[in-house]
Amino acid sequence: MANFVSPGVYIVEKDFSDYPVSVNPSVVGLVGFAGKGPVDKATLITSQEGLVKTFGEPDESIDGQALEGALEILEATNSLYFIRCASGGVEASAAVEMGGCPGVQVEAGGYGVTAGAVFKFQIYDNNGAKKFISPKTVTVGTGLASSQAVALKAALGGAIEASLLGGYYDDSTLTTGFLVAGFAGGDARLSISAYDTDGTTPLAILKAIDVEGAAGSAASTADVYGSTIHASSLSYLVQSLYPGAGYNRVLQPDGSYKGNSILISTLGSNKNTFNVQEGEATSESFVTSFVQNEGFIEDVINTGETSLTSEYIKGNIVSGYEDFTVTKLASFINQPTDMGVTSVRTTSNGVSNATANPRFIKLIEGTYALVNGTNGIPATDEDAASVLIGSEATDPKTGIYLLDDEVLNISMAAVPGYHNQTLQDALIALAERTGDFIAVVSPPVATSPVQAAIDWTNGQSETRTTALNSSYAAVYWPHVKVFSTFDGKDRWYDPSIFAIRQMAYTDEVSDPWFAPAGFVRGRLTKPSETELPLNQGDRDSLYSGGNVINPIVNFPQQGITIFGQRTTQRAATALDRVNVRRMMIVLRKILLRSTRQFAFEPNDFTTWERVTKTVEPLVDEIRRRRGITQFKVVCDETTNTPVRVDRGELWCKVLIKPTKAAEVIIFELNLTNQSADIG
DSSP: OOOOOSSSOOOOOOOOOOOOOOOOTTOEEEEEOOSSSOSSSEEEEOSHHHHHHHHOOOOTTSOSSHHHHHHHHTTTOSOEEEEEOOSSOBOOEEEEEEEEEOEEEEETTOTTOSTTOEEEEEEEOTTSOBSOSSOEEEEOOTTOOSSHHHHHHHHTSSSSOTTTEEEEEOTTTOSEEEEEESOOSTTOEEEEEEEOTTSSSBBTTBSEEEEEOBOGGGOSEEEETTEEEEOSOOEEEEEESSOOGGGSOEEOTTSOEESEEEEEEEOSTTEEEEEEEETTEEEEEEEEESSTTSOBHHHHHSTTSSSSOOSSEEEEEEETTEEOOOOOOSSGGGSOSOOOOOOEEOOTTOOOOTTSOOOEEEEOOEEEEOBOOBOOOOSSHHHHHHHHHOOSSSSSOOGGGGGOOTTTOOOEEEOTTOOOHHHHHHHHHHHHHHOSOEEEEOOOTTOOSHHHHHHHHTTOSSSOOSOOOOTTEEEEESOEEEEETTTTEEEEEOHHHHHHHHHHHHHHHSOTTSOSOHHHHOBOSSOOEESSOOOHHHHHHHHSTTOOEEEEEEETTTEEEEOOOBOSOOSOSGGGBHHHHHHHHHHHHHHHHHHGGGTTSOOSHHHHHHHHHHHHHHHHHHHHTTSEEEEEEEOSTTTSOHHHHHTTOOOOEEEEEEOOOOOOOOOOOOOOOTTOOOO
16 A cells, blocks of 8 residues: 655545346357358357348258257247357358450550540440440540540440449559440450541541450450469359358249359449348348459458458359469559450451450359258267267367357256267266256157156166266256247157246246246247156156156146256255256356455455455345345355465355245145034
8 A cells, every 4th residue: 555655635446345246047058050150159149030040940951959949949038159060061152153344445546536536335245135225426525635534534424324334544644544344254245436526437546346255164364453364264162151051042842042142243344243142132242343442352252351241151263163362453554464365356347456355354144052062960970979069179169168168158058959878978067067057958759658768867778878967957858849930840849948948938037046847937838749648657757766857748728838847966955956056056157256356365354354245145135036045154264264374265155045946735634523623
């Protein structure tokens, strides 16, 4: 503390306003496969629409039920992290054709550039169709200097649409430039005739010229931003940003399309509108060009280059799927003279000029479907489980180990649709080690009868050889039937989906320490049927005698309901119930985040008192909200003995009595005779 030695008024500010933080108890982590979207990344999803946009729709060809589970759970919470796994997936792709735009070089004092000269233009698009019924006539104004800049401005001064004809020239020298048609490809043409001031006498220097474009597939050379490419075929390879069949453009039975395609249309004499189509709708739109000062395609489309990156695609110029690196020119006019000249046709009274058609490269109009994407789902259950488990040793981590991230704040996790023992055990072990979440699992579909489900949890079945025994895991059974709106079919859904859904629903209407079961918080409205009916004897067998299965019951009048909330812990303690385990997860997270500021503080009575005053209110808040019935916080010399203080340890003991759920309600009815005194 500073020592004040001179007279004056001083203000010292000290902050002892420690208070407990709050945490969201409803953050769900789901791991599985999908048809599109980022791979091995915990992606925050806050709505069903966002899930479908990012990871695609559920489909029977996608193993597991992670997407189906996410859609159901998002009806009860808006905090869900989806981890997509894939192994050897392939990006969907489309080869967008590139072509040359027909163009004519214009120089000062040449090619009819004189005051009063008349130009007549006809332009043909990439399908060979005329753009004007009669040739467009443009007159160079009188009194203008004989320069290419004047000629270009006269030709482009509104008489011809900028999308059909453009001009490129060096503003600094005004000596040479080009007139370029706005279409590319083998059928694109630019026809120009020059006449004297009378409009009928052909000028000898440029009587008539008919210039073709160049198709990308036939190009032997092309000059793109100063790099001359020699190739038998040339195209712009567009690929989905991530692997997946969900990007493939597929025709649906109703005549609509799903998946992605690229729609290329003309914009400007050397520009394209590059639209990324999602089904029938445009998801993204870019203006692309290979000309200086326009958005270069590699900058606009490729990820990580500029702020105008695509959420769907990446691309590069290729020949036979071999990438070509291209660079921008410092100045357009410095472009090499060898610009890939194509054939020039002239009339009988015309002349041919070898420099008449520099090839201005452009994407050729059309719709290009993305195809051949694959999801990267292994063929065997064991290989799929290995991919879903992932690796903790890699950087970044993969699979379920991405759940081990304090920033995510995962509180519930599952791998719906997969019932592999190794995968489930790894998920439960991760939950136990981190203490951050409860793992929800289930037996495989078609596990029947009741004894088979019991044997499965006890490790006495073909698909599970070790018993489940952890307070950080819960088992729900049987599967439930749900109508899928995406394919119009009834499908059996993993019960872990609805177990987590009701936990999130419980957090919304009550608190995590309320039981996510029963007719108040456990009733399922979406499912129409359970795999098999469970009577009272079945439920007693599943839930007692050391068994740990939470039954999902189809009651005749109340409907399908989760009617149990056991963890898989076999020992008879408070932690053998889901509501208590979830309360302890929340309490642990709040304690950790609320008391970290005390690390490296003096280990004395003042700090102990501050810790106590921080912890007591947060535990009391849980008591007031019916999570515990009684508590006590002890942080003094009794918990912080001299030996512990010497070791640099500060101990705080929190004693709590968790609230138990009334799972068995008994009414004792006593009959007495008329002479008895009831009192």
